[in-house]
Amino acid sequence: MMFADPVLLARAQFGLNIAFHILFPSITIALAWVLVYLRIRIARGAGAWATDAYRLWVKVFALSFALGVVSGITMSFQFGTNWPGFMERAGNIAGPLLGYEVLTAFFLEATFLGVMLFGRDRVPGWLHTLSAVLVAVGTSASAFWILALNSWMQTPQGFEIIDGRLHATDWFAIIFNPSFPYRLAHMMIASGLTAAFLIAGISALQMLRKRAFEPARRMFGTGIAIAAVLAPIQVLVGDLHGLNTLEHQPAKIAAIEGVWETGRGVPLLLFAWPNEAEKRNDFAIGIPKAASLILTHDADGEIRGLNEFEGKHPPVAPVFWSFRIMVGVGMLMLAFAWVGAFILLRRREPPRLLLYGFSGMAFSGWVAVLAGWLTTEIGRQPYVVYGVITTAETASSVPGAYIALTLVGYALVYTLLMISYMVVITQLALKEADGGAPASRASAAPQPAAG
Amino acid sequence: MQLDLPLIFAVLMGLAILAYVILDGFDLGVGILLPLAKREDQDLMVASIGPFWDANETWLVLGVGILLVAFPLAHGIVLSSLYLEVALMLIALILRGVAFEFRVKASGWHQVMWNRLFFVGSLGAAIAQGMMLAGVITGFRGGAVFLAFELLVGIGLAGGYALLGSTWLVIKTEGELQRRSLRWATLSMVLTVAGVAAISLATPFASERILDKWFSWPLMLWLAPLPLLTAAAFIGIFASLRRLRLGHSRREWPPFVLSVWVFVFAFAGLAYSLFPYLVVDRMTIWEAAAARESLMVVFVGTCIVLPMIVGYTVFSYRVFWGKARTLTYGA
Numbered sequence: 001m002m003f004a005d006p007v008l009l010a011r012a013q014f015g016l017n018i019a020f021h022i023l024f025p026s027i028t029i030a031l032a033w034v035l036v037y038l039r040i041r042i043a044r045g046a047g048a049w050a051t052d053a054y055r056l057w058v059k060v061f062a063l064s065f066a067l068g069v070v071s072g073i074t075m076s077f078q079f080g081t082n083w084p085g086f087m088e089r090a091g092n093i094a095g096p097l098l099g100y101e102v103l104t105a106f107f108l109e110a111t112f113l114g115v116m117l118f119g120r121d122r123v124p125g126w127l128h129t130l131s132a133v134l135v136a137v138g139t140s141a142s143a144f145w146i147l148a149l150n151s152w153m154q155t156p157q158g159f160e161i162i163d164g165r166l167h168a169t170d171w172f173a174i175i176f177n178p179s180f181p182y183r184l185a186h187m188m189i190a191s192g193l194t195a196a197f198l199i200a201g202i203s204a205l206q207m208l209r210k211r212a213f214e215p216a217r218r219m220f221g222t223g224i225a226i227a228a229v230l231a232p233i234q235v236l237v238g239d240l241h242g243l244n245t246l247e248h249q250p251a252k253i254a255a256i257e258g259v260w261e262t263g264r265g266v267p268l269l270l271f272a273w274p275n276e277a278e279k280r281n282d283f284a285i286g287i288p289k290a291a292s293l294i295l296t297h298d299a300d301g302e303i304r305g306l307n308e309f310e311g312k313h314p315p316v317a318p319v320f321w322s323f324r325i326m327v328g329v330g331m332l333m334l335a336f337a338w339v340g341a342f343i344l345l346r347r348r349e350p351p352r353l354l355l356y357g358f359s360g361m362a363f364s365g366w367v368a369v370l371a372g373w374l375t376t377e378i379g380r381q382p383y384v385v386y387g388v389i390t391t392a393e394t395a396s397s398v399p400g401a402y403i404a405l406t407l408v409g410y411a412l413v414y415t416l417l418m419i420s421y422m423v424v425i426t427q428l429a430l431k432e433a434d435g436g437a438p439a440s441r442a443s444a445a446p447q448p449a450a451g
Numbered sequence: 452m453q454l455d456l457p458l459i460f461a462v463l464m465g466l467a468i469l470a471y472v473i474l475d476g477f478d479l480g481v482g483i484l485l486p487l488a489k490r491e492d493q494d495l496m497v498a499s500i501g502p503f504w505d506a507n508e509t510w511l512v513l514g515v516g517i518l519l520v521a522f523p524l525a526h527g528i529v530l531s532s533l534y535l536e537v538a539l540m541l542i543a544l545i546l547r548g549v550a551f552e553f554r555v556k557a558s559g560w561h562q563v564m565w566n567r568l569f570f571v572g573s574l575g576a577a578i579a580q581g582m583m584l585a586g587v588i589t590g591f592r593g594g595a596v597f598l599a600f601e602l603l604v605g606i607g608l609a610g611g612y613a614l615l616g617s618t619w620l621v622i623k624t625e626g627e628l629q630r631r632s633l634r635w636a637t638l639s640m641v642l643t644v645a646g647v648a649a650i651s652l653a654t655p656f657a658s659e660r661i662l663d664k665w666f667s668w669p670l671m672l673w674l675a676p677l678p679l680l681t682a683a684a685f686i687g688i689f690a691s692l693r694r695l696r697l698g699h700s701r702r703e704w705p706p707f708v709l710s711v712w713v714f715v716f717a718f719a720g721l722a723y724s725l726f727p728y729l730v731v732d733r734m735t736i737w738e739a740a741a742a743r744e745s746l747m748v749v750f751v752g753t754c755i756v757l758p759m760i761v762g763y764t765v766f767s768y769r770v771f772w773g774k775a776r777t778l779t780y781g782a
Contacts, residue, residue: 059556062552063549063552063553063556065505066505066548066549066551066552067549069505069508069548070544070545070548070549071545072512073508073511073512073541073544074541074544074545076512076515076516076519077515077530077537077541079519079526080515080518080519080526080527080529080530080531081530081531081533081534081537081538083527084526084527084528084530084531085527087519087523087526087527088523088524088527091519091520091523091524091526091741091745092523092741092742092744092745093745095519095520095521095523095741095745095749096520096745096748096749096752098516098519098520099516099517099519099520099749099752099753100749100752102509102512102513102516103513103752103753103756103757103760104752104756106509106512106513107506107509107513107760107763107764108760108763110505110506110508110509111505111506111760111763111764111766111767112763112767113505113506114501114502114503114505114506114767114770114771115502115767115770117501117502118501118502118771119502119770119771122770122771123770165742167742167744167745168742168744168745168748171748396527396531396534397531398531398534402534402535405535406534406535406538409538409542410538410542413542413545413546417545417549420549420553420557420561424553424556424557427556427557427558428556
């Protein structure tokens with residue numbers, strides 16, 4: 001039977017869901033703050049461009065938010081349906097962190113989103129702007145708690161084990177665990193970059209349709225400005241995050257770098273085919289000593305190899321490759337952001353080729369975010385709580401056929417949603433550019449926008 | 452004196468689930484009624500729930516969140532026993548939730564498709580939740596009889612949600628749509644009565660212990676008001692709908708408020724039957740509870756934050772008070 005391994009199926013299902021989910025918060029966390037910025041510009045008397053831009057991006061936000069909410073609800077159930085053992089053993093720690101996320105973030109963002117979207121003519125202006133701020137605070141608070149939990153699963157501390165169950169001893173140590181500050185910063189900046197490239201990319205698409213469309217020109221610049229500032233910071237934070245991982249999860253770094261044997265002066269592999277069976281890399285091309293230099297800041301520094309973590313290291317190829325995809329896309333984003341900024345700063349008209357390029361990069365943040373999450377989450381295997389609880393121990397006893405059946409269901413639904421999302425955003429943007437409902441005419445012919 | 456934290460969290464979880472069933476109940480109900488309405492009325496119906504559905508659904512997350520936080524040992528058993536029902540509900544809620552957004556942003560046949568999915572998702576979620584309820588009552592037994600019972604409860608709950616939805620529309624709409632809502636309310640009440648009756652009759656048979664809890668003297672005397680009040684609420688709904696239809700009364704609130712009471716009474720009966728078990732006759736709330744220090748951490752936060760949540764929820768309902776209007780994104 002193909003349902004041979006329920007643990008693998010459960011992982012595939014949870015992985016699919018969590019991967020689908022992360023796409024939307026990675027947009028909304030930062031886009032919420034961009035909307036706050038636009039509201040403030042509007043309140044200070046910016047021209048019609050700001051109103052038009054806000055109208056488009058608030059729709060994108062509402063859509064992204066809804067997709068994040070529904071896939072997030074799914075996750076809260078899949079903790080129980082797929083990993084009952086996780087809550088049984090680590091529930092004393094994971095529970096309160098998730099509980100605080102619901103209490104301090106979910107209700108706040110969901111309630112004020114209603115006011116922010118539909119309350120313009122029902123509340124005073126300051127209260128409407130405050131609602132936008134509270135939605136943004138809610139999305140960021142949500143990121144804080146869930147990343148605290150995720151980081152704790154990577155670098156657990158502040159607990160003791162009694163009868164196989166984990167008990168909290170120090171909540172401050174649990175929340176501010178060693179990898180948390182780096183992961184939080186890395187993810188928040190990743191969200192900024194994802195939103196920035198979405199904004200710049202969709203605006204570029206609008207400019208290709210209608211070059212003089214003012215809201216698109218302004219938002220194109222806004223997106224590039226955010227990206228040009230954040231991209232280099234992300235390189236720095238990513239490096240710090242990597243050093244932190246080397247200290248606390250050396251097996252993950254060994255897999256990322258494809259280092260099979262402990263050694264000094266380890267090369268930085270640009271390309272290789274990790275061969276798990278024979279424990280070596282095929283077709284390796286690398287820069288001599290560069291991995292040692294980056295990770296230990298010493299060309300002859302020692303890096304521990306996978307041989308030291310026999311049976312306790314993640315599958316090498318997926319981690320190795322997803323890391324390279326993340327870095328590659330990240331570098332491409334940096335290049336695009338700086339070229340774009342260079343052209344705009346010199347007050348040149350962006351060439352068509354650049355606009356095509358940015359349109360193509362509109363969803364590049366998603367690729368980088370997914371690749372990054374695959375690196376860190378697969379890199380944590382075979383553990384669910386690093387060094388403490390293995391993934392297999394926590395799996396459910398649900399029959400493999402059930403998991404396979406629902407996995408196919410989720411996959412179909414998510415594919416439908418993903419395609420619809422990208423098509424609808426593109427259509428909305430092009431309709432705006434074609435003069436669907438500019439701010440000056442909006443009051444005369446309101447569009448229904450229920451939801 | 453030491454706080455009995457598992458008991459407190461059981462009460463909180465009950466309240467969160469009750470809040471969810473009532474709040475998301477009326478908006479799922481509106482979704483279930485959608486295909487019965489004329490095309491031009493559908494936007495207004497969705498507009499009457501647009502600003503609320505998201506926060507309403509968050510009560511579900513809070514309910515399952517408390518199960519997860521406070522009773523981690525039961526969380527796994529309950530959710531993996533209800534694996535397929537949960538998956539059905541989640542897929543339905545996903546389709547319903549995104550259809551809110553897609554149905555107004557898509558165009559052409561896409562729009563028709565999302566309108567249908569909005570209905571399918573609302574109905575599917577209601578039926579799946581009814582099946583989950585039936586599973587909890589019967590202690591997750593299998594077999595054809597129990598599947599039939601699950602489906603019956605599912606349809607009954609969908610009827611109950613339609614009752615909440617239609618009486619909500621009575622408050623939020625006017626004219627022709629309001630008159631139609633009155634008719635829908637009468638129809639869905641029939642289904643609701645059937646569902647409540649089915650659960651009430653089946654629950655005692657699910658467990659000897661529950662049977663004793665209801666039908667032993669003199670306990671019966673103390674419990675008698677619950678079924679009587681439920682019956683009175685049903686009669687009240689019927690009478691107030693009739694008065695509105697005949698134009699004898701202009702008071703639009705009684706049908707909705709009385710429908711809420713039906714849910715409260717039914718919920719109280721269920722809670723009494725199940726208490727103190729989370730998994731019928733197998734695991735009590737104390738056996739399933741998380742460690743005391745973890746419960747305390749969440750309890751303190753809940754005491755501070757929950758009143759604020761209730762506060763701004765009331766605020767948001769006040770902002771959108773009165774008859775529904777077509778929604779526009781204000782810039």
